[in-house]
Amino acid sequence: MSQQLLLIGGGHAHLAVLEAFARKPLRDADITLVSRFDSSFYSGMLPGWVAGHYRLDQCTIPLPPLAERARATFFRDRVIAVDLVERVAYTQSGAPLPFDVLSINTGPEIDRDAIRGLGEHALSLRPIEKFVEAWQRLEARFSGAPRAGTLTVVGGGAAGVEIAMAIAHRAVTSALRLKVQLITGRRGLLPALKAGVRKRVAPLLPKIGVRVIEDEVVAIGADRVQLARAGELPTDVTVAAIGAAAARWPRDCGLRCDARGFIAVNSALQSLSHPFVFAAGDCASMPDHPRAKSGVYALHAGPMLAANLRRALAGRSLRRHIPQPVALYLLSAGARNAIGIWGPLTFEGERVWRWKDRIDRAHIARFNPDAPR
Ligand SMILES: Cc1cc2nc3c(=O)[nH]c(=O)nc-3n(C[C@H](O)[C@H](O)[C@H](O)COP(=O)(O)OP(=O)(O)OC[C@H]3O[C@@H](n4cnc5c(N)ncnc54)[C@H](O)[C@@H]3O)c2cc1C
Structure with missing residues (x-):
């Protein structure tokens, strides 16, 4: 058998x-x-999709055809x-x-118990497929709205920073009426990355339209977030990017x-x-x-x-896999601009964005040859 x-x-x-x-x-x-889910949304392209650089079908990998090619049975x-x-x-x-x-x-x-009220009142980046659905509803709600809403991103790590910049970029380039604020958390902006990256990102955020607040969110409500030091801030939508x-x-x-x-x-x-x-x-x-x-x-x-x-x-001995010590990170920065990080090196610009764009599209094409280019 x-x-x-x-x-x-x-x-x-x-x-x-x-x-x-x-x-x-x-x-x-x-x-x-x-x-x-039936398809995997590629997280590396999520900020680019939110910013309006890609269509949904350019960022997704349907799983059933991939399973079929491998002679596997797919079960959702x-x-x-x-x-x-x-x-x-x-x-x-x-x-x-x-x-x-x-x-x-x-x-x-995402740890829904990490912050009081997060599970009930925040939109989480995970699972990405649910975030994608929720973002489409938000876009419809705030596009051409009579009053600009406030969107709060909780979490100053790479995902929070990328998503905040993407939303802010979308807000200035479309009819989306949202003001974006980013609350970094106790460890500040991009705590896991080198100081050189923070130096590039910190001035970019306000330029793009993201208000940065260095504080910790201790509770999330339907229309406000409570901070550890600076009281409460009103919010219409809260996005949790807490790692x-x-x-x-x-x-x-x-x-x-x-x-x-x-x-x-x-x-x-x-x-x-x-x-x-x-x-x-x-x-x-x-x-x-x-x-x-x-x-x-x-x-x-x-x-x-x-x-x-x-x-x-086959009952044979296994091979060993030692992960490479350093990985390339390419953070998208709202517009067609990206920041590259390779060990101690950082670099930025439209060419970096084009490089990221090529890598991301090649990833999709590798696993979804039918994806529109
Ligand atoms: C906004 C954002 C941008 C990012 N950009 C980058 C980037 O540019 N570069 C980078 O290297 N990393 C990036 N990351 C991090 C990256 O997304 C993760 O490290 C990566 O997705 C982890 O891959 P994985 O294969 O472990 O799992 P995932 O890609 O998360 O895939 C897990 C799969 O398992 C499914 N699944 C989960 N639970 C179950 C279950 N119980 N039963 C059945 N199926 C289940 C999910 O639906 C999903 O399809 C980003 C993350 C975010 C949120």
Whole structure:
């Protein structure tokens, strides 16, 4: 009887796994891909889509055709639990998905309990597909509105900064009537990036129309946010960009996780507690080689993950994957302008934006050859 390989999540690493299996099919194994949505919206293009540089169909990767090319069965559902003894995953709709080998690439979640009121009153960047739907409704609500609304971005990390600049750019280049304020959090603007990046971004924000407030949000209400130091600020819409948190179910099902709840894996991307389980991307953490959460690392893990899933199914020894120490970051800055970060180097300009644009379009074309250019 053929073995069952279950892939949970249509994240960056699994896109590359499916690509590898399409090129060289897996023998004697049935593959199932289960993911929450039918298509993956590419996060790297989210700010560009919000800013108005791209159409929706230029930024999405439909999962069923990719699965079909890899001879995998696609199942749209959300995994909520895994029984690691019986080797069965359970989904929200109640479907049991048996497996011999399991691979998890479910990305990050947002911690809805991190700030009082966030779950009820804020629009979260994750899952991106839900944010995309919500943003379309907001655009309709504030386009040509009689009064300009205030949109508050909570979180001064890269995603918060990019999304704030994208919305501000959209507001000056279209009929969208929104004023944008960014509340950085206790650690200030772009705390995980080098001082050189902050030096470039800090003066850009007000120029584009983003008001920056260096304070911490302690509570979010329907029409105001409460700050740790400076009282309350009125808001019409609040967007939470507070960074990556781990889903609860991997820890609840007994997988060994790091202190923050991300699945602990070795350099073969294999669970430290369950050798038949693999994990890659933002949901995983490699204690021996810690790296920032980033789509670049998730994507680069894909080919090695595919090789090791093939080897695990065949009972062969696994290959090791040591992530590169430095990854290229390209932050889009509202207009057709981007800031590049490579280790200690930073660079900025329209040419950097064009470079990012080429990389992003090539990513989409790689996994969705039918996407409009
Ligand atoms: C605005 C923004 C801009 C960004 N720009 C960049 C950038 O330019 N470069 C960069 O490197 N990183 C960027 N990032 C970070 C990047 O998005 C993440 O690091 C990356 O998406 C992680 O990839 P992943 O493969 O781990 O998971 P994801 O790409 O998040 O994919 C996870 C998939 O799993 C599915 N899923 C989740 N839970 C379940 C479940 N329980 N059951 C079934 N399916 C599930 C999801 O629907 C999704 O399809 C950005 C993030 C944001 C928010």
